[in-house]
Amino acid sequence: MxxxxxxxxxxxxxxxxxxxxxxxxxxxxxxxxxxxxxxxxxxxxxxxxxxxxxxxxxxxxxxxxxxxxxxxxxxxxxxxxxxxxxxxxxxxxxxxxxxxxxxxxxxxxxxxxxxxxxxxxxxxxxxxxxxxxxxxxxxxxxxxxxxxxxxxxxxxxxxxxxxxxxxxxxxxxxxxxxxxEPEHYLEAIPHAVDSIYCPKCGHALNYKGVYLSHMGEYTCxxxxxxxxxxxxxxxxxxxxxxxxxxxxxxxxxxxxxxxxxxxxxxxxxxxxxFQPAFGRAEELKINGKQVRILLSKNPVGTNETIRVVTQSSDKTTLLVLNDRIQDGEDVSWIWDVDTEKLVERGGTLVVSGDRVYDMALRLHYSQKTAESNFNLIVEEDLRQALAIALEHTPDNETLHILPTYTAMLDVREALTGKKIR
CATH class of the missing domain: 3.40.1190.10 (Mur-like, catalytic domain)
Structure with missing residues (x-):
């Protein structure tokens, strides 16, 4: 029923x-x-x-x-x-x-x-x-x-x-x-790292290299x-x-x-x-534009989706931040995310969601200089934010959407008309 x-x-x-x-x-x-x-x-x-x-x-x-x-x-x-x-x-x-x-x-x-x-x-x-x-x-x-x-x-x-x-x-x-695969080591251990100490004795681990967050090759x-x-x-x-x-x-x-x-x-x-599950690198065609949804619900996951975005040549990104029960009501984790990398590459960043102004503030403080070459658009209404992001996405590029969990459900419903719970 x-x-x-x-x-x-x-x-x-x-x-x-x-x-x-x-x-x-x-x-x-x-x-x-x-x-x-x-x-x-x-x-x-x-x-x-x-x-x-x-x-x-x-x-x-x-x-x-x-x-x-x-x-x-x-x-x-x-x-x-x-x-x-x-x-x-x-x-x-x-x-x-x-x-x-x-x-x-x-x-x-x-x-x-x-x-x-x-x-x-x-x-x-x-x-x-x-x-x-x-x-x-x-x-x-x-x-x-x-x-x-x-x-x-x-x-x-x-x-x-x-x-x-x-x-x-x-x-x-x-x-x-x-x-x-040492060729995929990060240049440095990221800020959003959780377990760089030995779980056996508590001493700092020596890393030969890290792949993401605290995951890599290590010894104590x-x-x-x-x-x-x-x-x-x-x-x-x-x-x-x-x-x-x-x-x-x-x-x-x-x-x-x-x-x-x-x-x-x-x-x-x-x-x-293999076809991805909804919201996990899922790709859709909306109004002739290519859209990729990358679930981004915590510091490590969001840093990795940002890595995917910055390694592409696409310059339009929509970030949607919610703070509902399924997301976790504490959104302070966004300050552990390397949003500086998004800002540094320039392009258009559209933000929306229940905590739209928190995300906008995080991006504002990600600027290293006042002359940063990026276009920040703040839009409370998600459907309007989607329309704006699609409008700013050229036909030959992909719109990357980085939503938290409930935001991902809202995005998919707005784009496809189907609700998932």
Whole structure:
């Protein structure tokens, strides 16, 4: 009914209602998945990685349940499993891929008993809702350690916190993914960095190089903690979509698929045919203009989307900043974003959203000189901002839109007429 009335994707409400009738619903549904449930957890990259892994498994011929809308709290997980079940609650799927909010992962491990957990990364995100990265990682480690030995953990070797978590798991089977491409090192560690201290002893890590934020190749000069060797050589793998962060998503899904017994040829065949999830490097054609939506919801993710924009020749960018519950109501994180790089390259920057003036102020203070060569347009009304941004985009260029989560939903509804929740 929710979908028929065009009120949303019905990705949460059914699970919320069913949970009141049967509190054990998540456990009962999880037990019916034939080959097991795959949980995908982390701050950035969950939706893209989950979708890519799903396409790999489906190419291999498996039937897969998936919370494709990104509803990653408990009610959303239940709704995704219910959607694949029949009227009497029987589930007939080989795998279920569930992306999980990093804060609830410890709560759902016991009822779900996953076959595989994909640990992508941990960054600061939604400061008003979540604790520090170290606090979350310790909660993850305690909960995962209670799982049976046959549980598979696929961990990001380039993230010191996640790598240390994987190294500490003595009972479960652990494999790692990461980059082996020094040519992509950043010139310096970015301002928006979270975990440059050893998670084992607290000493500052020595970095051979960083790829993004605190993710790179490192060692601890004090206790000897060092990065684990990834299962796959990243230099031999193409990537899905644009941006270095999507190379991580590729390697994460590919490593998980190999751990599940999928042959490498199937994985490689999936990459060139992959289509992005909504808002994640999604490309649309609007009024004859090319539009690319790059979800930008925290410092690290936004710095990476800015890197994509500045490496292009396109000179029009729309930034949309909201502060609703799903975004996090604390928008102070924008001061950790390297917006100076957008301002330095010039062009037109249009800003909108619930916190439009906060973003405008951040861009204003990103100027190194009073004569900075960029055109800043402030527009409270999102639809008008979209029209202005499209008007300023030449026919041979792409309009890049950098929205927070709820802003991305608003942008897509305005551009396509379809609401997603």
């Amino acid at each position: 929710v979908r028929s009335l065009r009120l949303g994707a019905a990705s949460v409400l059914p699970g919320s209602l069913a949970r009141r009738i049967e509190p054990r619903l998540l456990q009962l549904l999880s037990q019916q998945v034939k080959n097991g449930i795959i949980l995908v957890a982390g701050t950035n990259g969950k939706t893209t990685t989950s979708l890519f892994l799903r396409e790999i498994l489906e190419r291999q011929g498996y039937c897969v349940a998936h919370n494709a809308t990104g509803a990653n709290l408990e009610n959303g997980l239940m709704t995704a499993l219910m959607e694949s079940s029949n009227l009497v609650g029987k589930l007939d799927v080989d795998y279920a891929i569930l992306e999980v909010d990093e804060n609830i992962l410890p709560r759902v491990l016991a009822p779900i008993q996953p076959k595989l957990i994909l640990c992508l990364n941990l960054f600061r995100d939604q400061l008003d809702r979540y604790g520090e990265v170290d606090t979350i990682s310790k909660r993850w480690a305690r909960a995962i350690a209670t799982l049976p030995p046959e549980t598979i953990i696929v961990a990001n070797a380039d993230d010191p916190t996640i790598c240390h978590l994987g190294q500490q798991l003595s009972q479960q089977r652990v494999s790692f993914f990461g980059l082996n 000069p004090s206790c000897g903690f060092t990065r684990s060797e990834p299962t796959l050589n990243s230099a031999t793998w193409p990537q899905i979509l644009i941006g270095l962060y999507n190379k991580y998503n590729t390697l994460a899904a590919a490593t998980a698929a190999i751990e599940l017994g999928i042959n490498e040829a199937t994985i490689r065949e999936t990459i060139p045919n």
